[in-house]
Amino acid sequence: MTRSQLTHEDKAFLSTYDxxxxxxxxxxxxxxxxxxLDDRLVLLLVQRNEPPYRKKWALPGGFVRVGNGKSSRGEDLLEAAQRELSEETGLPTDDILLAQIGAFGAPMRDPRMRVVSIAYAALVRPTLAPFIQAGGDAARTEWTALNDAMKMPLAFDHPEIASKALQWLRDQLVRSSIARSLLPPTFSIAELRRVHEAILDVSIDPGNFRKRFLRMIDDSVIEQAPGRRITASKPASVYRFVDTGRS
Amino acid sequence: MTRSQLTHEDKAFLSTYDxxxxxxxxxxxxxxxxxxLDDRLVLLLVQRNEPPYRKKWALPGGFVRVGNGKSSRGEDLLEAAQRELSEETGLPTDDILLAQIGAFGAPMRDPRMRVVSIAYAALVRPTLAPFIQAGGDAARTEWTALNDAMKMPLAFDHPEIASKALQWLRDQLVRSSIARSLLPPTFSIAELRRVHEAILDVSIDPGNFRKRFLRMIDDSVIEQAPGRRITASKPASVYRFVDTGRS
DNA sequence: ACAAAAGTGTTAATTTTACACCCATGC
DNA sequence: GCATGGGTGTAAAATTAACACTTTTGT
Structure with a gap:
């Protein structure tokens, strides 16, 4: 909705509106x-330096910049998530999938004041993960297995948020090629299978998974890529997701 | 996260925190x-009385009550949605499913000021729909086919929100028994089929749908109910969703 | 040679899809 | 009677699931 779509009446109203x-x-x-990491789904936690919940582990996050609310309006929610992501990790955000997973606004979720938080999931390729550096005001950052994290006494309502993220990820996995964002540009069938296993926390028959995979090739979702992947045994062919124009 | 889980340090901090x-x-x-309504998926629009977008159709909504932010913290997001729902429709909220579908916070989405809106979908049984009465500051309220609504010049970014709601509803339909919230307590197979047809905007083979339906009975998702439904022709058996304890 | 992981094949069970047809009721 | 929509059956095709087996590599 851009300003140019407003009526004359709207503009007159706004000029006097406080x-x-x-x-x-x-x-x-x-x-x-x-x-x-190591075939396990992990999330990034930061250890808080300040009260409340000092020394407790928490999800990275921060305030959405709003400007003064009139002449300058600040950033979109997704932009805020991108900024926080790059502040906390030092990574470029253009190769990292960010998706909104929900809004959390329980009155007492932050003891300092009323806070409504918009939660985003960020999917980082494992090849980028080692380059993450602690940023901002976090004392320490650490990759933690999602399974373990959900049993930890995370700060605020962050266990609830993490749980929602896992739900979201599992839903997406069946319905879309979200796994693409968790893999290098080319990958073997087994690598994709292990991503599925890590996310769904089940083991999948390699033979049967292969058949599903080949069907994706029939459907032009995936195509073979040049090269082979060296493994502990027989080398595997590598594949890539077909580029559909969209980033 | 309740206040009692805070540490002594947290409490000391908070007592001085501004x-x-x-x-x-x-x-x-x-x-x-x-x-x-009439086998079509419809949504409730209200005609705005005030600028901006005066006379334009919009989704019902309103501010989340936040209290003064310290001693009183106001309502949860879901509570705010329930309150608005009952204010706008006059209906009791306890029989209406409310689910969060996303947060919308583009900087210029409201020309008056920076607004972040949490969107909820509300599923109302058609038996309740006739009792809806215009409430609050809305000039008029009207049920509009979702298909039509998405082509209308709705106020703000409401087309985007409506579109997200449809996506959400279609996703839920396959994955859960969400249709329950759009049906009377008991219903015929054809009635459930028509709900599916309306939501997915496709026609479904009655015979094949029946087989899927019977499988739901095997799975104890649905059970037969007493009575029959009088139709234009042969009367149909009626069924109900098995009560699983949860509202 | 052997272990490990890639890759292939077989079969039964289940699910989907298209379509034909019978049955009970109101008009 | 006959149109309407409920209810039933059949058969091909596609998918899922369990599992056995062969191949190619590094050590």
Whole structure:
């Protein structure tokens, strides 16, 4: 909805409009940054330096910049998530999938004040994960297996957010080629299978998975790529997702 | 996260903490209130009385109550959605499914000020729909076919929100028994089929749908109910969703 | 030679899809 | 009677699932 679509009446109204000073919540973005390490689905936790929940592990996140609300309006929610992602990890955000997974606004979720947080999942290729460096005000950052993280006493309502992210990821896995964002540009059948196994936390018959995979090739979702992947035994062919124009 | 889980350090910190006066966005909830009328999926639109977008059709919605942010913290996001739902429709909210479908916070989505809106879908049984009465500050309210609505010049970014709601509903339909919320307590096979047809906007073979339906009976998702449904021709048996304890 | 992981094949069970047809009711 | 929509059956095709087997490599 751009300003140019407003009517004359709207513009006249706005020139005299003074936004009422309602009480407003703070708005933040929280990130569930995920990748696959050692065939396990892991997320990035930061250890808090400041109260509340000092020394507790938490999801990275921060305030959405809003400008002064009139002449400058600040950033979109996705932009805020991208900024936080790059602040916390030092990684370029253009190769990392960010998807909104929900809004969390329980009145007492932050003891300091009323905060509504928009949660995003970030899927990082494992090849990028080693380059992550602690940033911002975090004392330490650490990759933690999602299974373990959900049993930890994370700060705020972050266990709930992490759980929602896992739900979201599992849903996406069946319905789309989301695994693409958790793999190098080319990958073997077994590598894709292990991503599925890590996300769904099940083991999958290699033979049967292969058949599903070959069907994806029939459907032109995936195509063979040049080269082979060296493994502990027989080398495997590598494949890539067919580029559909969209980033 | 309740207050009792805070450490002593946290409590000491909080007693001296003065929430910084960051600029904050207004936070609202917007509702995509859906039901099935004449075998069509329809949503409730209200005609705006005030600028901006005066006379334009819009989704019902309103501000989340936040209290003063300290001693009183106001309502949860879902509570805000429930309150708006009952204000706008006059219906009791306890029989209406409300699910969060996303947060929308583009900087210029509201020309008056920076607003972040949490969108909820509300599924209303068609038996309740006739009792809806215009409430609040809306000039008129009207059920509109979702197909048509998405071609209308709705106010703000409401087309985007409506589209997200449809996506959400279609996803849920395959994965859960969400159709329950759009049907009377008991229903015929054909009635459930027509709900599916309306939501997916396809026609479904009655014989094949029946077989899927019977499988749901095998799985104890659905059971036969007493009575029959009078139709234009042969009367149909009626069924109900098995009560699984959860509302 | 052997272990390990890639890759292939077989079979039964289940599910999907298209379509033909019978049955009970209101008009 | 006959149109309408409920209800039933059949058969091909596609998918899933369990599992045995062969091939190619590194050590």
């Amino acid at each position: 936004p009422a000073t309602y009480e407003r919540p703070a708005v933040t973005v929280d990130l569930v940054i995920l990748t696959i | 929430p910084a006066t960051y600029e904050r966005p207004a936070v609202t909830v917007d509702l995509v209130i859906l039901t099935i």
